[in-house]
Amino acid sequence: MKSRIITNSSRNSWKFDKNSWKFVFKKNMIKLKEHKHATENKKIEKLPLPSKVYIPLSQALGKASAPCVQIGDPVLIGQKIAVSSATISSNIHSSISGKVSAIQDWPHSVLxxxxxxxxxxxxLEERGEKKEQRIEKEADKLTPEQIRNIIFEAGIVGMGGASFPTHIKLNPPKPVDTLIINCAECEPYLTCDYRLMLEKTREILQGISLAAKCLGVKKIYIAIEDNKPEAIKQFGAQVSEFVIKILKSQYPQGGEKQLIKNVLGKEVPSGKLPFDVGVVVHNVGTIYAIYEAVYLNKPLYERLVSVTGSCISNPKNLLAPIGTPIKELINFCSPLKHESAKIIIGGPMMGIAQWTDEVPLIKSTTGVILFNEKEAKAREEEACIRCGACISNCPMRLMPCLINLSSEKEMWQEAKAYNALDCIECGLCNYVCPANRMLVQSIKRAKLEAVK
Ligand code: SF4
Ligand code: SF4
Known part of the structure; x- marks a missing residue:
């Protein structure tokens, strides 16, 4: 079978329909300045071994993992150090060899x-339990149940930022017929997924076959933005049985619901999940982790991260052990061009500003971005001028200004009634608001309070 490459040239906007005298919603996204040039041509580099790692017990959506080592225990790379403690939880493995020196509270980039x-x-960088690697023939013989079990044991979670345990996502409660591989990487500055696509194309394709086998699907789409022509070329040259869907580069393309809409034209209804419309979406980094777990018997103990921003003099895409304090990554890319005023973990739109550079890398960290004082300067919040820009730009068709009002008045059920729970926290409303309203922050709070 020949690979098919499909291009999506549609634009997003609200359009005025003269017949109904209404504004009609089109797929709503915007083109952001990409800032990817600093790292997109930088090959993946390995971070030198850190002297200490701080591996958080909370790295997946759901319950924190339970430690299975004690202070003083020697550990090897890849050795399980904490076990999944609930249905939605995951295993955690040591990322270096050495000795457990403490189990303590420590800063966390999200929590x-x-x-x-x-x-x-x-x-010594000693690896524990040297299991045999699998060749393709052996991997082909694995049943979906066996693959999911390997993924569970390897502690794989969504690596695009969501951190949902992958073995659960590969066993949806309803039958699905389509798998979409999220290769959008639509956040500005981030390029680690792009480098992975260029440097590990064959391995990613093997990972996709494993995920498809678990789900029992035949329709597989590799969804990729048109700002990654080299990756498109490489997939095109090697893919035979999947469809490569080329999407116009825009934000927030990588949101699951947005991607499904843009790739398949299907709408995931409010309050529903992708499997409700027969689809599962996996990030390309997660797919590569599946490949490593099955073929190389390697648990998820290290990850790729883009270290970039105007303060970094040597921006890089680094492969680093989970638990490494981000100051080690920053030092490796130094000297700093300017004193940094703001450290963001993740992308600039959805990422989280940090109060310390001691926070460690976790399984879902996609980027470390350092902004200078001018970029980091917070603009003063003003009164809403009811311009409607937040509404017309929200990709989830919400009314951020009204959810914000409800949240400020602590009217959580009203916020819920405005569908606050559908917010994907993309940050577009903040980005377009001329009054500098802190909309996402208040919507996030409303989401937490509304489900209490
Ligand atoms: S952060 Fe939420 S409310 Fe704001 S634009 Fe994105 S989806 Fe809409
Ligand atoms: S974009 Fe800002 S100023 Fe305009 S309606 Fe929304 S909250 Fe108000």
């Missing part, structure tokens, strides 16, 4: 602070 297992390196 503020959590328990973490601290490991001091012995400098």
């Amino acid at each position: 503020g602070e959590t328990r973490a297992i601290v490991i001091e390196s012995d400098g």
